[in-house]
Amino acid sequence: MKYELLDYQKYQDRIAEILEDNNNVFQVIKQAPLVYTRCDFPVDHYTIGYGPKHLVVMGGTHGNEIIGVDFVTQLMGSIAKGEGEFAHFNPEEFTIDFIPLQNPEGFVISTTAIKKVIPDGTSDEEVEKICHDYWANFRQDDIDARANPQDRGIKRHQAMFASVTPDDLSDEDYELKESVKKLWETYHYPAGAMINWSANGSGVDLNANTPENPKNETMFAQSGVLTYAGSRYNNLPTNVPSPIGCPRKDADHFEFEPENLALLTMLTNLHESESFVGLFTYHGTGGVVYHRPYKFVDSENYERNNEINMEVANCYGDACGYATGGRSYLDEPSITGCGDLMRSYLPVVLLVELSVMGGNPIAPYGDRNTYAKTINSNKEAFAKALSLISVRSEEIAKNYISSSR
Ligand SMILES: [Zn+2]
Incomplete structure (x- = not known):
């Protein structure tokens, strides 16, 4: 457990430390970056394990949610060292794809x-x-x-x-x-x-x-x-480029940002080859697991995703004491985000809001006991959810669209 306010250099140092740790029982491999951002920052990608079931674990979608990056890197280190439940991690079954920092800029x-x-x-x-x-x-x-x-x-x-x-x-x-x-x-x-x-x-x-x-x-x-x-x-605009909430760069047409396009391509490729078993995306504050997809064209997948997401989210939430559900597009159309889009296409897409201390980026560090509990309980919840995914992976990985072709 490391109580440390990350910056970009410290993030890189931490990753280097994990890669070189002599206590690792599972090797961490640096993959080619998912993409380079417009300002030429790599979106880093690391893997542990080499099995056919790919679980993607991502942090740092929102630039100011540093605890997400903090947690994903600490989780990566814990799995590599085989700490606690991770002693039973099976590298022949799973590949865990870590994208610790989706939004380096x-x-x-x-x-x-x-x-x-x-x-x-x-x-x-x-x-x-x-x-x-x-x-x-x-x-x-x-x-x-x-x-x-x-x-x-x-x-x-x-x-x-x-x-x-x-x-x-x-x-x-x-x-x-x-x-x-x-x-x-x-x-x-x-x-x-x-x-x-x-x-x-x-x-x-x-x-x-x-x-x-x-x-x-x-x-x-x-x-x-x-x-x-x-x-x-309420003093930050959302319908012009802004620190928060703006959906697109150019006012006159929609375009996925490079960081999202690369992720969506990766997920689609994994799903098409029936090797996708989940995406956990870690955000900053709330103590909630969002899992509800919204109905989007393919109703067969909607029912399947809804059911499996709920099952995995409840397992996760029970383990760390977080509420599950969260509001989705179904409840409030104005809050739909990229998480909703991915949940509507793919099963086991969970968005975890980590800290119960609200106030990105630094409020989650305002009490060291609460901070330690957040990191530890989410590691435990991750391990439990991984066991459940192992049991349910055949159904999760099934690509109904390609098998009906
Ligand atoms: Zn967020």
Whole structure:
């Protein structure tokens, strides 16, 4: 267990440490990157095991959800070392595909903000205190936003990072820095909004980046009216490129971002060869397992996916004490995201909201006991879900579309 606020360098150091660990009982293999982002960051891909059943484990879709990246890398290290239940991991049965950081650009932006305010060398006690203050401010921002939803002034949690600007990004990441500077000059985000950077460096939110998202119909260029994110984020626009919520780069046509297109291609190829047995995608806060697909063209797969997703999600949720279900497009059409899209096509696609301490990116680090419990209980839940997937894998891997051809 490592209590550490990751930045991009620390993330790379941690991976290098895992790859070289002499205590590994299962080898971790570095694969070719899934894709390179527009600003030329690799979307890293590692595997453990060489079996025919591929389970994809992903973190960092939202740039400011660092605990997802933290958890996926720690899980990778634990499986490699055969810790606890993972002593029984069968590399001849499974290949676990790790994509620890789907959105490196957003991660670099938000962690640059963190590092300016919490520099290297800050003691764990001080880190915990700042993160706890952030958590409290974030809660208050939600309360204030409920009372005054039209107040789009700077939020308390943003004020803690108000000194951070795109100029703080490294000159070594020139393209990213120029992209964010240009977005900032065009759209005038509130001070401190670098801490809210869920999107990639083009200002597109990878979860919102799906053709079914109703926001595609209300882009500012068509409507002339800015829309904003909810509650504590109600000063961040969502229908222009933005730190959060924008579904596409160009107002006049939809396009998947490279980070999503590469993932969807990978999943489709695995499914077509009947070797896909699941996708667990780890997000930041909530303590919830989202599993509900929404009805989308192929109703046969919908029923199958719905049933198996629920079974695996309940197994996972029981093991770590998380609620399952979560809202989906069925409940609230305005929240549909890329997770919904994948769940509608494929079985065992779960989205886990990790920490019960709300406030990305740093509130999950505001209490070291809660943090440790989050990491450990999710490792246990993962191991239990993996056992269930092993039992149910024949049905999960079945590709009804290709077998009916
Ligand atoms: Zn998220």
